[in-house]
Amino acid sequence: MTPVTFLLTNFAVASFVYLLVNNGHPHRLPPGPRPWPIVGNLPHLGPKPHQSLASLARSYGPLMHLRLGSVDVVVAASASVAAQFLKTNDANFVNRPPNSGAKYIAYNYQDLVFAPYGPRWRLLRKVSSLHLFSGKALDDFRHLRQEEVAVLVHALTSASNSLVNLGQLLNVCTTNALARVMLGKRVFGDGSGGVDPKADEFKDMVVEVMVLAGVFNLGDFVPALERFDLQGVATKMKNLHARFDSFLGNILEEHKMNSDGVKQQNDFLSKLISLKDDVDGEGGKLTDIEIKALLLNMFTAGTDTSSSTVEWGIAELIRHPKILAQAQQEIDSVVGRDRLVTELDLPNLPFLQAVVKETFRLHPSTPLSLPRMASQSCEINGYYIPKGSTLLVNVWAIARDPNVWAEPLEFRPDRFLPGGEKPNIDIKGNDFEVIPFGAGRRICAGMSLGLRMVQLLTATLVHAFDWGLPEGQIPEKLQMEEAYGLTLQRAVPLVLYPQPRLSSHVY
Template sequence: MGWPIFGNLPQLGTKPHQTLYHLSHVYGPLLHLRFGGTPTIVAASAAVASALLKTHDANFSGRPLSSGPKVMAYDGHSVAWSPYGDRWRAIRKIVNLNLFSTKALENFRHIRQSEATAMAAGLAAAAAAAAMEVGPWLNACTANTISRVTLGRRLFAVDGSGREEVREFKEMSVELTNLAGEFVLGDFVPALKWVDVGGVVGRMKRLARQFDQFLEKIIREHKEESGPAEQHEDFLAVLIKLNEDGDEDGGKLTDQEMKGILLDMFVAGTDTSSSTVEWALAELIRHPDILKKAQQELDSVVGRNSLVSEPDLVHLPLLQAIVKETFRIHPSTPLSLPRIAANDCEINGYHIPKGANLLVNVWAIGRDPATWADPLEFRPSRFLPGGGHEHVDVKGNDFEIIPFGAGRRICAGMSLGLRMVQLMLATLVHGFDWALPMGQVPEKLNMEEAFGLTLQRAVPLSLCPKARLAPHVYRAA
């Protein structure tokens, strides 16, 4: 199996996660492929993923530096792409302490609530218009939540104006994740590095310049401002201080590290959450009985005179099950970010050589018929009592469903991402009735995927929202 020189690269096609899923059904859940001259291991079952990311986690905690992070993520100087070691630990500690600790998440809860409410208010005001794309609203909500914490201010208007600006940012983010998911020939066949097949590397360089200008502008404007708009020291102020003055040990953040961290926040932080909610809403449109039950649950717990809030989420088991089922069947990252073997090891009796790349097919694991009954069916009840998977969580402990990864390189923003997805989806389900544009029927809703680091819909979801709560609820933006 495989071509001379190119190995298995030509077989991957435009949707590698699906190709690798089908290969695993033929050759088993532990695939040993060759991408050019690089041995590549693909895990396609919970058991194999556990062996790699739990038993042998330390051996697979490094990242290969491919064209994507090298060109677009400041030579890999970020939380997501930094080589495993002391510098990565230091950067991750900065992010965890200031953004993702229990204390930080609680301190910024009012911002998440405010932005979810602002999204609902904007949608209610625009609901009389024709069908609208849901994605830009979700992207603006997540981007504004992150920017208020990171920069102390909103990036985008919340009243529905500036939709073009939001759309441009979303398109840039989607293009970055799509390009980062490309398998660049020169990464695997060094002799052909000079050949830019399809102009992919050229597009990476152009997009990298766009994002660098975007981040430079943010940093410059922040330095020029007299003080933060929020009632807290925002994260960028912390980064600038570490960049200019260093920490107590004298270590300074480089310009590349500072921008790499910001890039992680604005791209990974917005795109993954917004795409997950868009997929969830699409599934609920296709399953109106589940949507109705979710609305009944929300009405019972919250009522119809206020919007759902974060403390309500623990009392919404069906809503949580819908989120888990969406993570299972539409994981935001279908193929994990690649890892690299630091040393030779043995997995299930197979030798894995030092320097081999590792991919975990999260998409395949969520559709594994050995784990899930009727794996292609959207059935949130499987996560409710009596459903067989009621005790499964998505936080990297149960390898049957690992949308945020697992082990040392688990997504740093997992806790924030999970809160955002649950709150945004709950707000949309509670606050609105949803319908397809005239002439479309749920059974024929396009559910095609567009592959990238983040799993996007091939056709953006357009819906007609109708406010269903007391009118005063939507005025509290």
């Protein structure tokens, strides 16, 4: 049988199975658009699935059923529906569906993000929470984050007469801040503020992870086509994994060598190595692969998400000069102009916190939540959700719901202040109107760190600089187009002139 004949035969079989499965369903499924043969509703997703699904929800309602290939998919596009899945029925949706990203990039489900819910997942979560994300750990490493933000400020000041790519510099800062906590050293540059050429390559790798992980890979939904890798996604994932594995493997081996006969370091990786053969709890020992998988999670989920959110926030403030001036006035009144903002100042900056909340609302770093899977069939709002269904929560659409938010497309931080429409809302997974970190058992493990970093960076950039646009650009007309991936990138990088506004000795 020739390859072409084999492919056509598989298509024919897949079509027959598809028509057989979709020739009526004995239960009442949520509404949704009519699927195409074989590929189902995949063509409905378009280049920006979060936007396409939000548009479909306006026609079919906030709980939709799609058929992607042979896979049942349900989409939650309102706060009340999301709460049904992630709170009321959270225990039934704690696992991830099979997917190429977990298989080919995330060490075949041996990481924290994609590991099946159970003892191994609980072990990885416990180790990360205790040694990296606990209140004590965050406080212990506060000075490192502040030092890296000061390095960023110095780099921006040195470039005050020239245009800078803000997102690039933010990514270097967030990566080095995280690396110093995780590895005990910077991974880019020498701390002088210059951009290490390796930083561009690393950012490209992280962005490629997010882009590839955000692709709806045909092979994940039509198993008969998986082996053909028609979109080339699996091949790209394997190549990218090899690059990351080399990067992480070198770090791990270097750390092991340095730890022999040397006083134990206080970074996260040193703790993982020390725990490698002696981990308490039900999960047992950590393997080298699990350690590398954890590092992969932290470097991908903990760097670009924060830097891109801050980039969106600064872009919104530039588009709204009155809001920027109000934020600067608040920070000046609390901090003054003779020092930089510290994390200890953040609780005293309610308007700045509202700016950050509004940024997370309009520009969630993960517009479509990482998929979950129904372990058992269940009923949501009177509709049948089949066992094995994939759940997608449209975080982007929920936070722009006109039934919940007044002027939902407008950047209005005052909505989170006393007297505003949502003064007491929380963005840590308790209030489903805005859930940038997810909710339930699978909520983002690094939420507390991410929130601190975004607040500190936003406050510092607002306080320490005025921002000029390239000639010919008007603040109110600033480009705000989105580029879709697993994380929400700007289609056009934010390029600005930083103009120092504090006392000269601060810089």
